[in-house]
Amino acid sequence: MCGIVGYVGYRDALGVVVDALRRMEYRGYDSAGVAILDGNGALAVERKAGRLANLEAELGEAGTERFAGSTGMGHTRWATHGAPTDRNAHPHRDISGKLAVVHNGIIENFAPLRRELEEAGVELLSDTDTEVAVHLVSRAYADGPTAGEFTASVHAVLQRLEGAFTLVFTHADHPGTIVAARRSTPLVVGVGEGEMFIASDVTAFIEHTREAVELGQNQAVVITAEGYRVTDFAGNTEGVHSRPFTIDWDLAAAEKGGHDYFMLKEIEEQPTAVADTLLGHFVIDEKGGRIVLDEQRLADQELREFDKVFVVACGSSYHSGLLAKYAIEHWTRVPVEVELASEFRYRDPVLDRSTLVVAISQSGETADTLEAVRHAKEQKARVLAICNTNGAQIPRESDAVIYTRTGPEIGVASTKAFLAQVAANYLVGLALAQARGTKYPDEVAREFAELESMPKLISRVLETAPQVRAIARELAHVPTVLFLGRHVGYPVALEGALKLKELAYLHAEGFAAGELKHGPIALIEQGLPVIIVMPSPKGRAVLHSKLLSNIREIQARGARTIVIAEEGDDTVRPFADDLIEIPAAPTLYQPLLSTVPLQIFAAEVAQALGYDVDKPRNLAKSVTVE
Numbered sequence: 001m002c003g004i005v006g007y008v009g010y011r012d013a014l015g016v017v018v019d020a021l022r023r024m025e026y027r028g029y030d031s032a033g034v035a036i037l038d039g040n041g042a043l044a045v046e047r048k049a050g051r052l053a054n055l056e057a058e059l060g061e062a063g064t065e066r067f068a069g070s071t072g073m074g075h076t077r078w079a080t081h082g083a084p085t086d087r088n089a090h091p092h093r094d095i096s097g098k099l100a101v102v103h104n105g106i107i108e109n110f111a112p113l114r115r116e117l118e119e120a121g122v123e124l125l126s127d128t129d130t131e132v133a134v135h136l137v138s139r140a141y142a143d144g145p146t147a148g149e150f151t152a153s154v155h156a157v158l159q160r161l162e163g164a165f166t167l168v169f170t171h172a173d174h175p176g177t178i179v180a181a182r183r184s185t186p187l188v189v190g191v192g193e194g195e196m197f198i199a200s201d202v203t204a205f206i207e208h209t210r211e212a213v214e215l216g217q218n219q220a221v222v223i224t225a226e227g228y229r230v231t232d233f234a235g236n237t238e239g240v241h242s243r244p245f246t247i248d249w250d251l252a253a254a255e256k257g258g259h260d261y262f263m264l265k266e267i268e269e270q271p272t273a274v275a276d277t278l279l280g281h282f283v284i285d286e287k288g289g290r291i292v293l294d295e296q297r298l299a300d301q302e303l304r305e306f307d308k309v310f311v312v313a314c315g316s317s318y319h320s321g322l323l324a325k326y327a328i329e330h331w332t333r334v335p336v337e338v339e340l341a342s343e344f345r346y347r348d349p350v351l352d353r354s355t356l357v358v359a360i361s362q363s364g365e366t367a368d369t370l371e372a373v374r375h376a377k378e379q380k381a382r383v384l385a386i387c388n389t390n391g392a393q394i395p396r397e398s399d400a401v402i403y404t405r406t407g408p409e410i411g412v413a414s415t416k417a418f419l420a421q422v423a424a425n426y427l428v429g430l431a432l433a434q435a436r437g438t439k440y441p442d443e444v445a446r447e448f449a450e451l452e453s454m455p456k457l458i459s460r461v462l463e464t465a466p467q468v469r470a471i472a473r474e475l476a477h478v479p480t481v482l483f484l485g486r487h488v489g490y491p492v493a494l495e496g497a498l499k500l501k502e503l504a505y506l507h508a509e510g511f512a513a514g515e516l517k518h519g520p521i522a523l524i525e526q527g528l529p530v531i532i533v534m535p536s537p538k539g540r541a542v543l544h545s546k547l548l549s550n551i552r553e554i555q556a557r558g559a560r561t562i563v564i565a566e567e568g569d570d571t572v573r574p575f576a577d578d579l580i581e582i583p584a585a586p587t588l589y590q591p592l593l594s595t596v597p598l599q600i601f602a603a604e605v606a607q608a609l610g611y612d613v614d615k616p617r618n619l620a621k622s623v624t625v626e
């Protein structure tokens, strides 16, 4: 949800900023813009609606001499207030043209602030909430107690803003200085030698430095080529703690590595993503071994005392949460409710000290999930975050965290993060079962061994790619695709449908196969493609036979059946127009395999239709607005 970057140092700032925007474009691609200070007191700004490529073309025409300087900032936008047009693109400038701002988030009290500015005779040139910030700082700089003081003027305004925001300011009278701040949206400092970076995400500067500092809630920072200074919004350093860390992955992880799209690379990285997520979570001891949630701050005693689990998440993360329910209830007998984070807190859910809330978020920034976490904490529930982004806001505000260790996921559609979340959810289930004694240690060890065997099997599923792609190309022009599953196959069907909707803009729906006869079967007509996720015949036989009947029912009504089934499941063959075979796995683990062909399918349909697989229309990777 908007990517922002700032640079102060000795390099050509424009090059650094544009490269950074390219890596952060997944955060939003409604418009892009840059502001570069040339050291002689001139601020050059260019901004353009649409993809970064549009801005680059504009910069190419303008000639880069105007942008020669070593202080600069940039923005890639996901529109909230104001349409994705040139005039709403960031950076926004004040009337003098000397001060510029870029912003991620929403300034919730922008309406009264805008009125105040208009009453004072300021003409606002955009429809954005952002623009109020630049005019307010400009006025604080022009007059009053902070007159002539850039940093103090920013601080004075920060204290008036409500909402979630990361703001970055640069001023032509202060070359070599950038002032930034954050509340509830991310901001990290990259610490180089003789140069400093600030960005929404470390991918922006990983090429130049792996040393970073994560800013806390309600913190501001001033960067110069020599260093950085973190304060609160009033400019105080006392009691203000930021977190230095070293990024443990490199540039290659943030690049496409020979693939046309990040998503295709990320699908292939899934065996490693799951293996890395499991790493170190089972330690051998005198009793044979035990699950450890190493980043955990919940004691075994607490794990024993929870009488209810809520899982909250959005989108694909929510689908991974649906799978958590099957595993946790099965292993622990503790009731689990899974809720869309955007619905959770408005419903007055029953929460107390004995409730464990598991908040699942790849980005760790999703506003709906963050608010659900806050609501749960207000009600005294304990919160465990499952997150892929070190130190993001959701894990920071939770009582405990398990990190999925997939490296950066850049394709907007979740793939490797989804599978890693499923693995992490199962770790939580096993940790609860172990602490509560609902599984014997040898049973926990056996389940963990099953989990550990999954990466190899996922690699084998990846070998089905040519077959899946061929089917996808054949079906690329159909208007509708339905997905069916039962038990754990149902969340997989939902996830398959979501992938197809978001990437290929097709009408796609996932159903619990048993529900078909209660309405959706009316949709079936001659040639309608239906993708069916078949349970293992060796698992719950009843599930298998019931789904087989469902396939017969839809085939009899003319549907084209594309069946994902376990290798050797010959009973399904006569009813499958296309059969995609995946390795055998126990029922609970099958989603780690059956999801993969659905990801490949959606990506291929999107490619066949000529869409950008990494950047589907209207979407952004981190959804920091409610």
Ligand code: F6R
Pocket (backbone or CB within 6 Å): 314, 315, 316, 317, 318, 360, 361, 362, 363, 364, 365, 366, 369, 412, 413, 414, 415, 498, 499, 502, 621, 622, 623
């Ligand atoms: C779908 C997708 C989204 C995210 C959702 C939650 O492919 O990626 O549905 O899963 O926006 O995002 P996180 O996990 O970052 O909270």
